[in-house]
Amino acid sequence: MPNSYDNSLNPFFAPQGIAVVGASQNPTKLGYGLARNLIQSNFQGAVHFINPKGGHLFGNPIYCNIADAPAPIDLAMILIPASAVPRALRDCGERGIRAAIIASGGFRETGKYGAELESECLKIAEHFNMRLLGPNCIGLLDTHLPLDATFLPPPGPLPGEVAFISHSGAICAAVIDWARGQGFGLSRLVSLGNQVDVNETDVLAPVAADRFTRVLTLYLEAVSDGRKFVSIARQLTRQKPIIAIKVGRYAGGQRAVESHTGAMAGQESAFNAAFRRAGVIRADTSEEMFDWARALAWCKPPNGRAIAVLTNAGGPGVTAADAIEAYQLRLTSFSNHTRHSLRDILPAAASLHNPVDMLATASPEQYARCLAVLLDDAGVDAVMVILPPPPMHTAGAVAKALIPVIHDTNKPVIIALMGEKLIQEAVEHFRAAQIPEYRFPERAASALAVLAERTEYLQLDLDPPAECCQVERERVAALLAESQPGALETTMLAKILGAYGITAAPSELATSPESAIQQAGLLGFPVALKIASPDILHKSDIGGVLLNLKNSQAVAEGYEKIMANAKRARPEASLRGIHVQKMLNHGQEIIIGALQDPQFGPMVMFGSGGVEVEKLGDVAFALAPVSRQEVSYLLDKTWAGKRLYGYRHLPPADRETVLDVILRLGQLAADFPQIMEIEINPLQVMPKNEGVFAIDVRGSLQ
């Protein structure tokens, strides 16, 4: 692995000797379970049991005190009542132990007193320069070392290639048990508990460094340091795939927001943007995560998205074809050579198109020979083999015939084994051969899609975020220094954006109907009038905007009308006058915005603008500063972005300048975290090579 990690974590992953503080002779106690698992897992280092009651356990002496236990001990596993933990930690520290897993519960999760105990533990650990995992966790395990430092009832997981890191201990227990039923093993498992010290980001690199681990899976409730997580995960995902579930989607109050950008942001958008930057694959459910993990652990990535389907029945073939399209894979067409070869193998009534329907009579040999033919076709990147219980043969015999062909190819082959009892033997053959099998074609297609995405991710050139060439940082720093927290004024916003090379539509402040007429004359008709007030962010909501005014009379009347509307709607607002703005009646309108996310810091948003931003939902986020590549993603992901290429009678717009402006706004948000939110809505995008203009801007300082 490219990146090193803090070697203070070594004792967790390669301990020389382990002390079990709280080992118990009573089989109903978790301290018994922990001792049992350590012994039964066949851990090769020293294991010492500590309990003031003394005695023997599994043939080993129980020491009354950790000081009495012989060397080597570099990891303590603590499972005693919470109130006794600080004292035990101190003993460990004095004994020279520099790593401890506190499995005990009764800490922060139970309230104030527990939280104080937890802080005390952290202080002790810091004093002794000791690393802590937990408290309130189920421990960790490594099936290859081997080491089972959990108190879970047996059986533990089978040795495997998938590592699991979890914020929830109960999910660990369920996943271990479920993985056995699903026929895949785990390499390492880390239960993080309350994370008083070691957190999810700390363990990423040491777990990824394990040579048996091919895929990392994460169950996340939050991320401790958003940017650090992204930066470390981004390095690791080039080597090994990381798949994450992030729960707590709907938890956490919405913070008060004033912009559309703020309203559309929030945890989910931020996590999606962060995972994308980090190359972390986001799964929606645990089933999906492990479906994908098996495929990524066992299959070589395909060259592309061209899929062949081999089936012995039409119905499942149609289902597979639907799923392949739904996952943006492609049913490929075959070469003539392939079709001829299939014809030689199959009866006349078989379908030689994709999906290849061999008919219900298909024998194990026909399955194997047809699969070999499909894999030989240069136009096939991967194959899905569908196997409902065959009426004339056993699924087990088909599996045995297929496995050598699959082991003989570099292309991924995924099996949709439909049924349960009649396919059990086949299931076991495939699992033993490390070939992913799923109960339904839909899940098989989902796994194929993740494999294709992995290929595409590895092909991506991860250029670093581009620095904007010409921005006046000092000027903005000076402007912000003279501003107060809260909403920024329109003129100030125009200056800030101007310093970063973002142009506002020509506009002047008028303080009377007469000056409005004069400004309009200078700008040229038609013009728009907009209320100028630091207290009114959504101007149109209070009748503070008039568009398309064609002559002096309309401007004078408009001035009075807007002022009256504003005074009526917001009697307390300070009104500075009215902005007179030149109307730009062609081009396309979009929204771009930036904000500071509490977990991941500066972010930019792009999408369809107007007042209906939240309702249309046609927006995408990225962490700032952004690279050109990521901006291209934002543009390609949204309809607002695609439309910039032109659509029907809409001429192509100045997409290049939009891209540049997003880069600049991202740079601004990254350079000045005190800018809480800033949003241009609409940004008027003129036809190609004619630039863009910020029509309406709002923003606030924190």
Added chain:
Amino acid sequence: MPNSYDNSLNPFFAPQGIAVVGASQNPTKLGYGLARNLIQSNFQGAVHFINPKGGHLFGNPIYCNIADAPAPIDLAMILIPASAVPRALRDCGERGIRAAIIASGGFRETGKYGAELESECLKIAEHFNMRLLGPNCIGLLDTHLPLDATFLPPPGPLPGEVAFISHSGAICAAVIDWARGQGFGLSRLVSLGNQVDVNETDVLAPVAADRFTRVLTLYLEAVSDGRKFVSIARQLTRQKPIIAIKVGRYAGGQRAVESHTGAMAGQESAFNAAFRRAGVIRADTSEEMFDWARALAWCKPPNGRAIAVLTNAGGPGVTAADAIEAYQLRLTSFSNHTRHSLRDILPAAASLHNPVDMLATASPEQYARCLAVLLDDAGVDAVMVILPPPPMHTAGAVAKALIPVIHDTNKPVIIALMGEKLIQEAVEHFRAAQIPEYRFPERAASALAVLAERTEYLQLDLDPPAECCQVERERVAALLAESQPGALETTMLAKILGAYGITAAPSELATSPESAIQQAGLLGFPVALKIASPDILHKSDIGGVLLNLKNSQAVAEGYEKIMANAKRARPEASLRGIHVQKMLNHGQEIIIGALQDPQFGPMVMFGSGGVEVEKLGDVAFALAPVSRQEVSYLLDKTWAGKRLYGYRHLPPADRETVLDVILRLGQLAADFPQIMEIEINPLQVMPKNEGVFAIDVRGSLQ
């Protein structure tokens, strides 16, 4: 059940005696499997084997000829080479048999010769007034009768409450096998095969009439007669839920379409609209269908969407909370009484909020007592109980404690049993007790959501489609009689819509710049100019539209410009002049359309209009004619519809008139199937009580 069905189908579902034509003594033949299943399924009627070779099978004589077999025989099960089937059918007919299942393959699915054989079979059946199931099917079974008339290898399904009707035989085999593994039984299963006679719609009522069947599940590749399917399913779903998978989403070429409505329509929209009208629940995957079927078969529908979650760990509780929100259910809050009762049962550190986290120490008794408390809370409509492998107790013991509480309530309780081996005993207890259990909280939440939807569906007042009060059918009939197939002219469209009470924006045809100026003067400025040509449907794409013209000079110049644009873009087009239309510069723009779907007939569409209809995708379809209730659904499902209530500075629009216009357009499409497509885009919706105006209309006759 309310509706009777053709009693010619009775022999399939309650046969007195069955003849197996093609019964074989050779255990590798399907004809042996069929005979074996009939005998082993313990069918109580007569079973007679027919094979020219004679002999004995399972202790019964094999008759050389069906004429030799004794009465009663009212169903023939035919499993012989396709070419011999017509002869066998004729023998059956002469023997007085009026129902036959042709299990043999080798018919239409193999090509032209097979298709001819199939037609021959149908002719023979018609001659003898005989009903046919198949050919190319695996037969049918009824676990309660009992009767297994399939040739599938054992074991067959367990007796249960879920019926399965399938266009695919292979899927039947997989589902039977998979259902055993998932621990639910089937009541009836029908494999439809090529449907030369009996189709999916025919068997709905007889299957629903089975007293053991509580839920019908369908695997559909198409529907034979769209409207008949909807009408029959609509009656049945009031009594028993129907869940369907429709495959072949992406199959079938797109037909050539000229309108946005046509582009957005197609199989998927039509099936969604048809299923909604029929009350059929659409599942995306087989797993989802049977997850839902178990819940619907075993649980009483809840009173509402307020869910309580009972868990022994925080992590799965968070996952459940996410899933509950995602499925539009609601985590309820508890009464004080409930909180106090829970406090009495649980340790101090337990969380008494929803989800209730009893902590990992939770005992079977605590699970049971807490569940009883939650079920007693009037604010709780349903409960999800989460059970990861508990560290201190067995999941089996928890299951045993929970089951009496669940059997004692009218509220649905769904179990998320997380894991595999450690929960196996619990799985078996719950299955035996007919309590739905799922491996993950996400799937459990999905099942709860379907139960809530069932309640809401049953509460719906299914008012019949409303007839529009005042429409001039005869006038439209006359107008259409004088029109040619193909695009309809703007003036003609305005007349047709006018006859159905839909008003176009004031507009006049001008044939010169001078007459355009004159018309504009009469209508009042500003005006829009639009090319008048039956050959140009998308006027703005060719520069055939100018908006907001304020004076005579602009109108004159505009006339010339549009004419020049049209001649350049479409030299072949016939140009009638230019429509001068009064500009309506306020209100909201929407699209409404209607078309004839090849499977389901007349349909209406509503949504966000403009040129970007296809890209925004904010549209919904319903079968025409529509009821007010269904129109309300269209309005509530789309942002275009929600916005009619007003949004930010957008005043409420004339929603009532929009509703009325959709009713009228639906009526028009239903009254005149020769109108292939008709579309108003935009329909300008004025503020409340000020009506709506069709701004641009296109349509075509077939």
